Amino acid sequence: xxxxxxxxxxxxxxxxxxxxxxxxxxxxxxxxxxxxxxxxxxxxxxxxxxxxxxxxxxxxxxxxxxxxxxxxxxxxxxxxxxxxxxxxxxxxxxxxxxxxxxxxxxxxxxxxxxxxxxxxxxxxxxxxxxxxxxxxxxxxxxxxxxxxxxxxxxxxxxxxxxxxxxxxxxxxxxxxxxxxxxxxxxxxxxxxxxxxxxxxxxxxxxxxxxxxxxxxxxxxxxxxxxxxxxxxxxxxxxxxxxxxxxxxxxxxxxxxxxxxxxxxxxxxxxxxxxxxxxxxxxxxxxxxxxxxxxxxx
Ligand SMILES: Nc1ncnc2c1ncn2[C@@H]1O[C@H](COP(=O)(O)OP(=O)(O)OP(=O)(O)O)[C@@H](O)[C@H]1O
Ligand SMILES: [Mg+2]
Numbered sequence: 001x002x003x004x005x006x007x008x009x010x011x012x013x014x015x016x017x018x019x020x021x022x023x024x025x026x027x028x029x030x031x032x033x034x035x036x037x038x039x040x041x042x043x044x045x046x047x048x049x050x051x052x053x054x055x056x057x058x059x060x061x062x063x064x065x066x067x068x069x070x071x072x073x074x075x076x077x078x079x080x081x082x083x084x085x086x087x088x089x090x091x092x093x094x095x096x097x098x099x100x101x102x103x104x105x106x107x108x109x110x111x112x113x114x115x116x117x118x119x120x121x122x123x124x125x126x127x128x129x130x131x132x133x134x135x136x137x138x139x140x141x142x143x144x145x146x147x148x149x150x151x152x153x154x155x156x157x158x159x160x161x162x163x164x165x166x167x168x169x170x171x172x173x174x175x176x177x178x179x180x181x182x183x184x185x186x187x188x189x190x191x192x193x194x195x196x197x198x199x200x201x202x203x204x205x206x207x208x209x210x211x212x213x214x215x216x217x218x219x220x221x222x223x224x225x226x227x228x229x230x231x232x233x234x235x236x237x238x239x240x241x242x243x244x245x246x247x248x249x250x251x252x253x254x255x256x257x258x259x260x261x262x263x264x265x266x267x268x269x270x271x272x273x274x275x276x277x278x279x280x281x282x283x284x285x286x287x288x289x290x291x292x293x294x295x296x297x
Contacts, residue, residue: 022227022235022253023242030288035071036297042075042160043296044153045220046182048206051198052169055188055225057084058260060166062280063186065269066287067296068122072161075115077153078128079178080168086127089118090267093129101131103152104177105138111156120272124160136173145173146213150181161297171205179209184220184295191227191237191253196244220295222249223286226256252286255279 021027047056057080064074077100078085083093093099098114103126116125139145153163165178179185185206189195203219210217222245228234242249255278263273270280290296 021251022224022229022238023249023251024239025242025251028251028289030285030292033070033288033291036161039073039161040158042073042153042157042163043184044157044163044165044182045184045186045295046165046167046175046178047186047188048167048175048178048202049187049189049198050169050171050175050202051190054190055223055254056169057088057166058264059186059188059223059225059254059283059286060085060164061088061269062271062283063286063290064123064162064164065120065271066280066283067162067290068120069271069284070287070291071122072296073122073124073159075124075126075156075160075163077126077149077163077165077178079132079149079165079174080128081130081133082168083127083129084264085166086125086129088264088267089120089123089125089269091116091118091125091127093127096127096129099131100126100128101135104132104135104148107151111152115156120269123269132174139173139177146176146180149174149177153181171202176205176209176213179206179217180213182214182217184218186220186223186295188223188225189241191224191234191241191256193233193237195224195237195241199244219248220290220293223252223254224249225254227253228256250286250289252282252289254282254286 019027047060064076068074086093102109103111103114114126167175167178224238257279259270259274259277259279263270266273
């Protein structure tokens with residue numbers, strides 16, 4: 001991993017008597033971010049892990065909602081044919097006339113046409129449905145097939161501060177498109193025994209994209225999810241992740257709680273569904289940490 005923004009974190013103030021956080025480092029407090037003077041152009045972040053069920057979609061929705069609560073204009077791009085992010089924000093993927101698929105397949109489709117407002121202030125969604133599963137094959141024959149999403153997002157980037165792309169659990173052409181369109185990558189890891197399995201391949205893919213397509217791509221951070229502080233196992237897994245990736249690992253760790261599935265059923269971010277829950281607090285903390293690291297305006 002040659003490029004990451006974690007270095008800037010070193011410069012943050014750490015109180016001498018700060019208690020240790022779950023990552024075994026002093027728990028750094030990040031200030032409430034100042035409001036922005038103006039908006040755009042967006043910094044684009046891809047939420048990637050080819051392993052399924054690690055919290056990519058949950059983190060996209062809730063980090064997005066936390067950034068939005070801090071006044072950032074956020075576009076969430078559903079880049080998974082399962083459409084879980086769309087559903088999580090109250091959009092029925094089966095009822096869509098147009099989705100991100102149409103934007104990818106035809107430059108004549110204005111991306112604005114497929115962007116939906118949501119019940120949450122400052123959050124817009126570019127939804128997906130099962131149509132997107134065909135794109136992987138249909139794009140193979142295209143010229144500059146890895147840059148299709150980047151070109152589409154460039155047309156709306158000025159209107160947002162952050163664009164979060166929720167990837168499907170694969171390292172195929174769609175994910176490569178997300179990595180090519182992105183300034184940064186967040187890698188959620190489920191805090192369980194096989195957390196690091198496959199991460200080497202993911203980092204290799206990121207490095208190939210840096211070499212060939214997107215030299216300025218940075219790893220913004222590795223996010224431990226579904227942490228259970230009561231178990232020695234969870235703490236050991238975090239220790240091994242910190243051992244492997246050092247300060248690239250976010251201080252913020254997301255605990256395992258049923259409030260997340262509950263919020264999904266309610267088709268709302270936990271930030272608005274249960275704003276006082278510790279899960280909502282964790283994603284607000286993550287948003288502040290990301291902003292402090294320079295990963296978001
Ligand atoms: N911190 C958490 N605690 C408990 N459950 C969680 C947590 N985060 C996510 N979940 C639940 O775990 C399941 C998988 O989460 P999510 O859909 O965010 O993962 P994903 O990486 O996007 O999965 P996929 O690879 O299938 O797209 C969902 O049912 C979600 O509600
Ligand atoms: Mg998902």
